[in-house]
Structure formats: C-alpha cells, structure tokens
Amino acid sequence: MTATQSPDVAARTRTAEEIGRTGTGPRPLPALGRTRDVPLPDVTTATLPNGLKVLAAHRPGVPMVEVLLRIPAATGSATADPAYTAGMEVLVETMLTGTATRDRVGIDDELAAVGGELGVGVDPEWLQAGGSALASGLPTVLDVLADVLTGATHPDDEVARERGRLAERIAVARAQPRTVAREALQLKRFGTHPISSEMPTAESVAGITAERVRELHADTVVPDGARLVLVGDIDPDTAIESVRARLGGWTGTHPARELSAPPAVVAGDLELVHRPGSVQSQLRLTAPGVSRDDPRYTAFQLANLVFGGYFSSRWMENIREDKGYTYGAHSSQEFVPGGAVLGVDTDVASDVTAAALLETRYELGRMAAVPPTTEEVESARRYAIGSLLISLDSQSALAGTLSVLDSVGLGVEWLRERPARLEDVTISQVADAACEFFAPTRFTGVVVGDADVVGPRLRALGGVTREGSA
Amino acid sequence: MSDPPARVEIVSVTDVEAAALELHRATLSNGLRVLIAPDPTTPVVGVSVHVDVGFRSEPEGRTGFAHLFEHLMFQGSESLEKLAHFRHVQASGGIFNGSTHQDYTDYFEVLPGAALERALFLEADRLRAPKLTVENLRNQVDVVKEEIRLNVVNRPYGGFPWILLPPVLYDTFPNAHNGYGDFSELEQATLEDAASFFDTFYAPGNALLTVHGDVAEHGVDGVLALVEKHFGDIPARPTPQRPSFAEPVPGSERRQSVPDAHAPLPAMAIGYRVPDPSTEPDSYLAHAMLASVLTDGEAARLQRRLVHADGLVTDVSASNGLMGGPLDARDPDTFTITAVHPSDVEPDRVLGAVDDELDRLAAQGPSVDELSRQSARWASALHREDDRVMFRMLGLGARELLYGRAELALELPARLAALRPEQIAEAAGRLRGAGRAVLLVEPATDQSDQEENS
Numbered sequence A: 001m002t003a004t005q006s007p008d009v010a011a012r013t014r015t016a017e018e019i020g021r022t023g024t025g026p027r028p029l030p031a032l033g034r035t036r037d038v039p040l041p042d043v044t045t046a047t048l049p050n051g052l053k054v055l056a057a058h059r060p061g062v063p064m065v066e067v068l069l070r071i072p073a074a075t076g077s078a079t080a081d082p083a084y085t086a087g088m089e090v091l092v093e094t095m096l097t098g099t100a101t102r103d104r105v106g107i108d109d110e111l112a113a114v115g116g117e118l119g120v121g122v123d124p125e126w127l128q129a130g131g132s133a134l135a136s137g138l139p140t141v142l143d144v145l146a147d148v149l150t151g152a153t154h155p156d157d158e159v160a161r162e163r164g165r166l167a168e169r170i171a172v173a174r175a176q177p178r179t180v181a182r183e184a185l186q187l188k189r190f191g192t193h194p195i196s197s198e199m200p201t202a203e204s205v206a207g208i209t210a211e212r213v214r215e216l217h218a219d220t221v222v223p224d225g226a227r228l229v230l231v232g233d234i235d236p237d238t239a240i241e242s243v244r245a246r247l248g249g250w251t252g253t254h255p256a257r258e259l260s261a262p263p264a265v266v267a268g269d270l271e272l273v274h275r276p277g278s279v280q281s282q283l284r285l286t287a288p289g290v291s292r293d294d295p296r297y298t299a300f301q302l303a304n305l306v307f308g309g310y311f312s313s314r315w316m317e318n319i320r321e322d323k324g325y326t327y328g329a330h331s332s333q334e335f336v337p338g339g340a341v342l343g344v345d346t347d348v349a350s351d352v353t354a355a356a357l358l359e360t361r362y363e364l365g366r367m368a369a370v371p372p373t374t375e376e377v378e379s380a381r382r383y384a385i386g387s388l389l390i391s392l393d394s395q396s397a398l399a400g401t402l403s404v405l406d407s408v409g410l411g412v413e414w415l416r417e418r419p420a421r422l423e424d425v426t427i428s429q430v431a432d433a434a435c436e437f438f439a440p441t442r443f444t445g446v447v448v449g450d451a452d453v454v455g456p457r458l459r460a461l462g463g464v465t466r467e468g469s470a
Numbered sequence B: 001m002s003d004p005p006a007r008v009e010i011v012s013v014t015d016v017e018a019a020a021l022e023l024h025r026a027t028l029s030n031g032l033r034v035l036i037a038p039d040p041t042t043p044v045v046g047v048s049v050h051v052d053v054g055f056r057s058e059p060e061g062r063t064g065f066a067h068l069f070e071h072l073m074f075q076g077s078e079s080l081e082k083l084a085h086f087r088h089v090q091a092s093g094g095i096f097n098g099s100t101h102q103d104y105t106d107y108f109e110v111l112p113g114a115a116l117e118r119a120l121f122l123e124a125d126r127l128r129a130p131k132l133t134v135e136n137l138r139n140q141v142d143v144v145k146e147e148i149r150l151n152v153v154n155r156p157y158g159g160f161p162w163i164l165l166p167p168v169l170y171d172t173f174p175n176a177h178n179g180y181g182d183f184s185e186l187e188q189a190t191l192e193d194a195a196s197f198f199d200t201f202y203a204p205g206n207a208l209l210t211v212h213g214d215v216a217e218h219g220v221d222g223v224l225a226l227v228e229k230h231f232g233d234i235p236a237r238p239t240p241q242r243p244s245f246a247e248p249v250p251g252s253e254r255r256q257s258v259p260d261a262h263a264p265l266p267a268m269a270i271g272y273r274v275p276d277p278s279t280e281p282d283s284y285l286a287h288a289m290l291a292s293v294l295t296d297g298e299a300a301r302l303q304r305r306l307v308h309a310d311g312l313v314t315d316v317s318a319s320n321g322l323m324g325g326p327l328d329a330r331d332p333d334t335f336t337i338t339a340v341h342p343s344d345v346e347p348d349r350v351l352g353a354v355d356d357e358l359d360r361l362a363a364q365g366p367s368v369d370e371l372s373r374q375s376a377r378w379a380s381a382l383h384r385e386d387d388r389v390m391f392r393m394l395g396l397g398a399r400e401l402l403y404g405r406a407e408l409a410l411e412l413p414a415r416l417a418a419l420r421p422e423q424i425a426e427a428a429g430r431l432r433g434a435g436r437a438v439l440l441v442e443p444a445t446d447q448s449d450q451e452e453n454s
Helices: A082-094 A104-112 A135-151 A156-174 A177-190 A202-206 A210-220 A236-247 A297-309 A314-322 A350-369 A374-391 A395-407 A412-416 A418-424 A427-438 A451-461 B065-072 B084-091 B113-128 B134-153 B183-188 B191-201 B216-231 B281-295 B301-309 B347-364 B368-386 B389-403 B407-417 B421-433
Strands: A043-047 A053-058 A064-072 A117-122 A126-134 A227-232 A270-274 A280-288 A326-336 A339-349 A444-449 A464-469 B024-027 B033-038 B044-051 B095-100 B105-112 B207-213 B253-260 B267-273 B315-320 B334-340 B436-443
Touching (some): A043 A236, A053 A395, A064 A135, A082 A117, A082 A202, A082 A210, A104 B368, A117 A135, A117 B368, A135 A236, A156 A210, A227 A236, A227 A395, A270 A451, A280 A350, A280 A427, A297 A326, A297 A374, A314 A339, A314 A350, A314 B134, A350 A427, A350 A444, A374 A418, A374 A427, A374 B084, A395 A412, A444 A451, A451 A464, B024 B216, B033 B216, B065 B095, B065 B183, B065 B191, B084 B113, B134 B191, B267 B347, B281 B301, B281 B315, B281 B334, B281 B347, B281 B421, B347 B436, B368 B389, B368 B421
Parallel strands (some): A053 A227, A270 A444, B033 B207
Antiparallel strands (some): A280 A339, A280 A444, B095 B105, B267 B334, B267 B436, B315 B334
C-alpha cells in the first residue's frame, strides 16, 4: 500500500502513531439523555369457539401487517420418532402446493397481488405459518391461510417432488458444521426425547406417502391450542372479526398436542464428534437454564450478558479480542417446555480448539469465583434495557415476541414491566446467579472437529470423550 | 395451471403511501457530507459513517485489506482504549457493526435516542484518530481468518458466488479478486499499510455521516450543531481520486469449475454484466425486476421451469447485484443466477432451460399482471426492511454515497412499479446478447487439499 494508489496523497501519509494523536488529546465521553419507555401497543385478544386464540395489535410505521400462526405439533410418541419428523417436514413443504380451489401457482399469485409472503415450517414443538403483506391485503392472506389449513390436498405429484427436494436439502444442511453440531448437542443433552429430532433422515423422508401426509394434516393442523398473532397497520377489532369469519369454521377432532418437558441437562464430559477434514471446531457447551417465571430470571439474564451474551462480555473479550481464537462467541438461553437450557457456542480454528476450551472453562469458573463488578452489571443492565427498545422496534419482532410470550401465559404487560425489573436487580443478585448458573461443573456438551487433529490436546485437557462421527 | 377461483385485485404500489421522510443535507468545512433523516415514530436513533472505499480499491498483494482495516477501526482511538468502543455502545443500550462492500465500507450503531450525542462522539473519535497498533493488527488478522474459515473454508458452498464468480466474469484485479483476501496476504499486512490506507481513504471529504431516527429535542439544527461539535475539527485532507473500474463486457461464455470438498451436490452460478446504475438507472432496475420475474415466488419463471416442470434443480435464485441487493455498487456490477442441482443433471441442461426462458421473456415480455405482482412484493419487502432503523439508515447512506441521491432508497418501490413489460424484455435480451460467466461447483471427495491457501 505505497505510492501506487495516488502519489500526491501518499506523499503526505502519516505514521500510525501520528494518526492516533491530536493536539487536543483524549476527549470526554458525552453523557446520556433520558431513555424513552418502550412504546408497546395494547393487544386485543379473543378465543374462537374452535379454540383458536387470536392476538391483534395496532403498530403502524410501515403500511404492513405481520401474520404468525403457531400450532403445538408434537409427536404422540414418547421418544423421538423419525417417521413423524419426516412426515411433518413433507407436510409443511406441500402445504402451499394445492387446495380444492387453488394450485401452487394460484396460491402464490394471490399472495403476491397484495405483496404477500407466506411460509410454513415445523420443529419438534410447533408447526408455524408466518407471513406478511401490505396491510390492506390482510383479508387475502387470511383467505389463503384458511384455505390451506382446512383444505390443503397435498397432491401426490407434489409430495413426490418435494420428497426428492427435501432429501437434497437435507444432504446440503448436514454438510454444514453448525447442523452437525446442533444435532450432536440435542442428542447429548436430550437423548431420545422427541425434542432432539429436528431434521429427518433422507431414508425416513423416502418412506412418506401422500396419504400419510394427509392423515398427519388432519391429525396436527387443528385449531384448539393454536394461536394467531396479527401486528401491523391494522384495526385490531376488525382484524379479529376478519379471522373469525374465515377461520371460525376450522375444526379438529382433538386439541393440538403439546411437547412434553425434556429431561434436565445432566453435567458431564464433552463428547468429541469427528468431522474429517474440518479446519475449525464447533464448541457447544450447555447447562440447565432459568425459566421466565423463576424469580432469579432477570439476574440470570444480566449474568449471562456479563459472561458471553453480548460483545462486551468476558468470554468474547478474552477469546476473540485478546486471543484471536474466534470470530464470534455467544452464550444464550433457549426455552424448552417446562424450562430453559443455557447454550455456550463458539467456532474456533482446529489448532486452538483445546486452548479455547481451556479459556471457556476458565471464564465459566471466573463467573463463580470472581463476581461481576458493578461496572459490568451496569453495562449489561443498560444494554438489556436499550436493546429491548431496539429489538421490539419492528412489526415482525413484536409479533414473534407476543406469540412466544403468550404460549407461556405472559402478555404485553410482562414486556412493559421488563425495564423496571431490570432496573431493580441488585449487583449481589447478579453475583449469586453468576455463581449458581455458570459454574463449570454444571455443563456438558459437544465438540465437533477433526478428531485426529484436535483429539490429543483435548484428551490431555480432560473432560472430553470421543464418541461419534459426523 | 388453473386460474385462482376469483380474480384478485392486485394492489397498485403507487396507491400505497410512500414513506414520508425528510432528508436534510450539509457539508462541513472539512468536506464531511452529512445526511439527516429524522423519524419521530421510533424511539431509537441510528448513526452511520459510509467511507468511499471498498474491496475493489485495495492494492494487489493486499487482498482483503479493506475488510481487515474495517476491523481495525473498532480497536480504539485517541479517546477510547481497545474494547471501549464496543463497551460504550452497548452500555448505552445500543448495537453496532460494520461491513465492507465492493465500493464502500460502512460503520454504524443503533441506540436509544438518548445516546445520540455519544454515538456521534464515538464515530468522530475513530474517524479523527484511530489507534492503529501492531498488536491489534495481529489480533484482528487472526479474527478475520476465523471469519473466513467460518464463512468460506469450513462449510459447503463457501464464498458462492460472491468470491468464486468474479474471477470468471472479470479480468482486472479490482473486479476479479477475492475481497475476503488470501491468508498469506492478510498475514503480510503491516502497520504502515494501515496508516497509509487510513490517510488516503478515510479523509473526511471521502465519507458520509448519516443520522436517522429519533433526534428528540435536538431537531435537525441541533443535530447539525452536535455533528459540527464532534466532527468539525477533523482536519481536511486531500480526497483520493476515484479510479474507474470499467472493463469490457465479455463477448462470449467463460466457464470454470471449482472443487468443493464439503458440498454434497453440484451447484452453478451464471454471471452477467448489468447496465451502469448511474447512467442507465431504469435499465439497471429492469434487471432487478427481471431477477424477480425469474425466481421470486412459486409462480416465477425459473421456479416453474427448472424446479417443477423439468425437475432439474433443487433451488434456484437470481439477483441483480453481486452482494445480493440492487443499488449497492457502482459500475461494473453483476447479475447472478445460482442453482443447486442433483449430480445426474448436466449443467448444460440447466443453462439451456435458462436460455429458453430468457429468450421467451425477450420475445414476449412478462405479462402486466405478472409485473404488478412482483412490484407489490418488492414494495412490501422494502417496507418491511424499512421497518428497522438500521436497514433504512444503511440504505439511505449507501445510495447517497454511491449515487449522491439517498432519495433512490425511498423511490425504489415506485420506480420498480413504473417499469413496463418491454423494459424487462429488453433486459432479458441484453443478458442473452452478451457474454457471461459460468461457474460450476463440483463436489470433491478428496479431503486432503481443502486446507486454506496459506
């Protein structure tokens, strides 16, 4: 980077030291003004006679509406059921491919006419149909939604075609190290509970017939226990009436099936999963988390931020900004039926895998041994309050949050009171939570990487056993 | 294919109220351009700095340097120790990031409105006097290498198509090289490189400051006064002359295969050159609409043909712009069609079907309804993006920096909606009439040579 760029300019180039210094010297940081309250709309709620719960909120800003339907859709089996997972995956892939009155292209054309998008997905706990459209197009989106919920035909040829595509997509997904790590982690912490069956195998997909998909549709796409959230530039009462007119006739023979609580995470050795040829390793540690109704929840949230929940955390500053072992390191909570699990995730180069694990254990231990300082807690507190403001500042984010909260019996009031709860947590409560929930002895997990390269040092470090192969 | 049961009225995009946003401009005496777009409906504010240098401007032998330098700008400045920038943004309740594109680099934060002045201070301090040290340079080379391993080396289809396609379509170093960089060249980067890069490209006259969102009691004049207070005493420096990156459009097809040790299925990317967005804006936008007509939604031409009728590909996607979105780079830029397909499908069958569909569009154009539906989709997608202060701010800033018209971001839905079928037909004909690049990603079973090129 010499004079080739622009000779006359480069001639005046300063040294790095000259660049980093001015005559004025360091300047003081400006103070903060007063933070506004989180502006949250009122939420209108109604439950239709068929059991469908509807939540609607007026949130203008852009002339759009978000539509989010979630139906509990767990398997009836007590253990992970690959055929069910495969069947549900084919079901969602063919849900928008035909009804008695619309075909695949007709459905898409009708949505596009109102700037609409609709997508259907499934996981071990929920079947989800989500979309958005120009607000004036809400009736059209609801028309299409009602038609596919009550009348999707899952045509034979579409099932055959989507089965093939699904097998190809599964192959691509399983080539991603993050997918390998996720599957290994779910198995490690939840064993054979249905929650660990997130993605079907190609073999189980191949065995799914169109008839089986239609049976599953009748069995799982039911209104009793489902909730539909509408957020946008809409009148909530009119929107709810619009839903009632279209989805009031949707019926099911039984309530939607909720996922049972998975077993609690048991502490233990990490499992090393061999992925030949990997140049990076995925570290995925996990421990029991804290549910929202636990009195220690808010303190735990701040402790998590201090550990690895945001960039200015102990763990990130150590393994990225000091050591350069990783591009990112994150700890976060995932809610599961009956509780929550804490996840501690980073991807690191093969040659520093053991070193990164050592630093991770060190930082976990430090949470117990060296309590978060006042400065650390105040930073986490301000971030938690401010980022709440930012994270709810869109229709889609608000719709998603309302849906998740409602499924555990919490409403918009809980969100409104969150800043106050965050303000009220004391330093010593955060210290207690740090000690109780981040102690390294509570964790288990997986390491995915090239075991031939990372294995020897990990074994020397201890607490790692070699089991499977990706 | 049957028609929908009842004819649905297609929403006219021009009926949807355009985003009412006032844009205020100023230029400080040191040359820094300022764009202020207040939005009283949100409680958060965004501050961004767009610098007029991207990875196309990095010199030969220093691939990846523009992106590496972006990382260094977070490593401290005269008033801020290492880590202080992150800590101050987050302890103010905010989020931050930066990104390096073909022609620009952006830095931004989004925070509660109460932190506006603090955000201006943080951006000004590093634009005035970043602390560039050998220790931070070495640390961030390591971090960037991990970023590349994560996003490229250790996963299937890494860098597809944005790193892999340009060397097939382009001949000159600025357009063809890998913007993430070779490991060996990243490792050779020196502190002197960093100082020279900063002094050359990060002059205040080569940058744009954007403030968007809740400006609270300050008002536009108050914000401008704060901008002057914090940025005003950065000394003016010569602004580098921007080189032209123009090169001839290839006259024929160029084809290249690359092995991918992690990929389970073959993939292909077709790259075409597009019209210059600053001299032929409507023709450029017609290419963006063409991409939607080809692949957006189940009813799109290539979805119907390649995925459903012929069953040739698993997924297909088209985009006007190498990095994914329209109006994100100056000329020359790239139109891409990418597809993942089963191993038993010959790439030429896919190419043949794509050519067929382009020929059909060139001859007959899309229908008026087809265009209206895609316009409505564009409008709602853009509205949805604009519902976040971060995206709207970055869209305004990038268009102001690249084309001198932030208004382009606001006008985009209406301009796309105003396109006529014959303009889309012309775009399709133009793609068929010129040369193109075809990149084939081939699954490689040999895992021995996949270590990064260090």
